[in-house]
Amino acid sequence: MTNNGILENLFKLKENKTDIKTEVIAGITTFMTMAYIIFVNPAILSDAGMPFDGVFIATIMGAVLGTMAMALLSNYPFALASGMGLNAFFAYSVVLGMGVTWQAALGIIFFEGIIFIILSVIPVRKMIVNCIPMALKTGISTGIGLFIAFIGLQNSGIVVQNDATLVGLGQVLSGPGLVAIFGLIITGILHARQVKGALLWGILASTAFGWINGVTPAFNGIVALPQFSDWSQVLFQLDLKAALDLGMIGVLLSFLFVDMFDTAGTLIGVSQQAGYLDENGDLPKASKALLADAIGTTGGALFGTSTVTTYVESASGVAEGGRTGLTGVVASALFFAALFFKPLIGIVPSAATAPALIIVGTMMMTNITSLDWDDFTEILPAFMTIIAMPMTYSISNGIALGFITYPLLKLFTGKGKEVHWLVYLLGIVFVFYFLVH
Template identity: 50%
Template sequence: MSRYFQFKEFNTNYRQESVAGLTTFLAMAYILFVNPSILSAAGMDQDAVFVATALASAVGCLIMGLWAKYPVALAPGMGINAFFAFTVVIGMGIPWQTALAGTFISGVIFFILTLTKIRETIINAIPDQLKLAVSAGIGLFIAFLGFQNAGIIVEADPGTTIVALGDLTAPTTLLALLGLVITIILMVRGFRGAIFYGMIATSIAGIIFKLIDLPTGVVAPIPDLSPTFGVMFSHIPDLFTPEMLVVIFTLLFVDFFDTAGTLMAVARQAGILVDGKLPRAGKALSADSIATMVGAIFGTSTTTSFVESSSGVAAGGRTGFTSVVTAGLFILALFFSPLLGVVTPQVTAPALIIVGVLMASSLSEIKWKEFENAIPAFLTIVTMPLAYSISTGIALGFIVYPLTMVVKGKYKEVHPIMYVLFVVFIAYLGWAV
């Protein structure tokens, strides 16, 4: 095992890698409870999604660790799960079973792309400014959901503003605010797993003040997966519609670039880049795409590489054994389903808001003084939360970007694929309206 993972070459050992795997798990364990909470809003069985989340994460981590040999953990991605539930299912009225089928197909396409040079073509076609804008926009959208779950932002009375400040004295809102304050303190103090610990503290406070029912137990048999397992296969024929094609593209786009960015960032931190390039890039990206397909079969939205893996790297993780340890902990977590009952919307709200903060950090890299970049980026970012649709934000940005570049006289800098997408998204918005 030591030789397989090249412990000597990376100056590491079993203890260091195990601690790193535990650290990564604690940093991202919140997804076990947040993901079922979000997808249950789309009508999915919460217990089944919990199991699907744990299994998809474990499979993804194992493939990444054993095959690609990277200290990178995977789990159903934040942002993509919100797109799945609130834009696709609730907003567009698409059954969650069909949305899962779309997730599966996006994983298949992703896998095919990793095997060909088309991968590099697509990466080069989408301008960095739009990639940054999409990340920041999803961050704002997630934070907006968090404020809503907390009761901080509510729907305004008819005839007034669209949204308004909620009742900050309401007990459940005070609980969410307490959780947010605790999580912020932990984040600022640099605690690894701050989001997870913040959720634990909020749940305990809710139980103490009788705002959350005490769980019936801590350990229990693994819940039934059948409500979501494999249901998407019979809905694959439903994918051949204009709206589902856009959904599949959006799932693919977000996952593809989120994964590439995360892998580069974590590999750079771990010092395992070779001449500025990612060794075994094909295997790493394939691990992500396979995890997405497996996750869709189990019954969860897109599974992707987590930037929280950087916490494990900071703790000394350098090889794939770190991810193998994280996988084992996700499997162990399957027996703690009773804790789902204490994870109310007020408990997950601080996590959503903080994840929004982390994703919005890409705002600093946008070239705001170059209006040909700033305008499409801004429209992408602001449209996502205001239109309550990630795909609409992406569509608007991809339409405006070629226009601003042409007006600026930089039409040659726009990849031909972007002009094709320009036409596709105009058709999509025209059809959606």
Template identity: 50%
Template sequence: MQVTQTANKNVLDRVFKLSEHNTNVKTEIMAGITTFMTMAYILVVNVNILADAGMDRGAVFAATAIAAFIGSTVMGLLANYPIALAPGMGLNAFFAYTVVLGMGYSWQFALCAVLIEGIIFILLTITNVREKIIDCIPSVLKHAVTAGIGLFIAFIGLSNAGIVVNGATILALGNLKDPLVLLTIVGLLLAAVLIAKNVKGAFLLAMITISAIGMVAGLVELPKGIVSAAPSLKPVFLQALSVPAEQIFSLDMVVVVFTFLFVDLFDTVGCLVGVASKGNMLDENGKLPKAKQALFADAVATTSGALLGTSTVTAYVESAAGIGDGGRTGLTAVTTGLLFLLSLFFAPVFTAIPTQATAPVLILVGVMMASSLKEIDFSDFTNAIPAFLTFAMMPLAYSIADGIIFGIISYVVLKIATKRAKEINLSLIILS
């Protein structure tokens, strides 16, 4: 038995280069579980959003879980990065509320647009166009993206927990007497103490503890059973291929594909750069060593997700939670992917993880990622202003893509206006 376990560890060490990354099997698996628990909400949220577009709830649940499994596993095996993938927030809202409910097209039309986007991304990745986009972004903006994503996911955590709410002053402090808000604050303090004491698996321990407290206190619903049959994919499977030719070659299809393409492009680039920076995966020149493999995994996941029957699959900023828990290799991503696959059969348990347990993790990951601000030279306003716009606009506009756009355009304009155009390259100008 011991010999078998040792052999398995050696295989995993060779495949994922664990020793080279100063990590081990236990740490990577714990990190993968943590990442999954911070992402598990997508299994519920994506279903609710796409159901508004008229799609079958059970089929979308299955498509979401399988697409996340494929994307995360391909990322882990191909790029060896601890970055998990799943249908993206924002993109699923555009899918349901703009394309279907707003423009009046069928959800099959929207799936077809996602499929076309995925195929285009595969071509752009093979030709290194997407990799060049990552490489041309200056280091100051990469640090700003990291900090911005940290602020963004911290804001998501604060908002989800009800600590920050809509108010007369745009945003206001929530009702701190609300038992659910108090439960979140307890979780935040518990996770903070565990991290400060360098406890391994701090995030996971905090989430399990808060989930248990919430259920015992009657604040959180208990799982409705443990094991369930996997829902059928049939109602949505391959429906992206059922769209009439006249709709595929319409101007509206071009507009929809273009929107999916660019929002996904900047979201993925921002996530990869920000999360990779957090895990010290960028090289000495600030470049992502296996950007092509990572982007290819993203493109394959989007394409397969469309065929399965779900909206655009993208890299998840919540991966930073697993990295914060020690994840450094693709074994973390593969673990997350396998848990998504298992969720098909244990849906009642996985979907019972309350927001109050995951929100503290998002907030504290934001703290960790905000440390990138110290790398920015705020004495040079041609760097400081674009960096500020990048990290400020992400939470304020509720969009990683918008933050990157504000940062890149202002960076190029300021460098040219101050006669420092030599500091920017042609690729960045074109991107701007």
């Protein structure tokens, strides 16, 4: 059997209306849009006292494990890595804020992953994901689109902090902002002309343009052998005994709650973009996808990194036509290769990947047309979900507000019987979530 035949049998390419070339381009694009985590995650966790170089390797290995698990278990084109937000919660809230050692915090994440594996096998997590009303699923998908576009605007310096208005306009015609605007125009033209790999070509063009105005750093070598002795400083260094202390229960529940709904939101949002949701709005193979996510979290803790979760940047690969686990295999291979090409990967500035995030966000906005605009009990919860994600910088907060407003509006307008009992229960849980936070 040829290599093409093996890949066809393993990933069902024809059944998913894709081919090897498309999947490879999608995998490269996904990697390029999330490669920043290789450097950002160690920078954040090093603030908590963890060695940068050790976390650098742990971040890559966690991404490889999680993404390969997703590819082989579910055959979905979703990539995983240490989650942004979750790593900040780990470093600044738990370790620095609460005085928990980073070893104990890793232990907490390990137990969180074990709990998620159990919930995925039962499968409680699948039931939670599939009970979400279609209006909220659409809101989640659209909100994630706005969220990742907002991240892109921030990464490029187009949107900056403003003490008077919270956010303001940055330097658009110089520095990173100019690189992003250039990339946005180039990528937009390529995408409009239906050029394969438009997002990837846009990232490469933006990186090249960045050399002109000094945003892209100069080459400082291409290959650098990883120092695995650095990895030993975080590998298997989790403190399970300290993590089992009764005082850690609150921290464990916080990690569980945020991770569960961040993952659920990302899976639903990207799945709707890829056309995976069935006629009932349910995600086939949800249990397998959630199990892969749990494996990534558990393995990441053992490797020495914060919670590994499904990435919204996976939408960039989906936008390039990625429809199977082969996209994830390609992304995983590139993550592993990054161990040896640290200097080369490091020259791609965040401003060069920002246009891809903005354009993917644009495409994900199209899901909003599926809402029933004549039913305000559907529109308002969806809007609250959408607007809260970028405004509070949290997928979980958007989902929470949606789950609180949806059942209440239905209940007090005589439509309470339309709502799944689990939605009522989760609405109550989210109210308590806000009370304790």
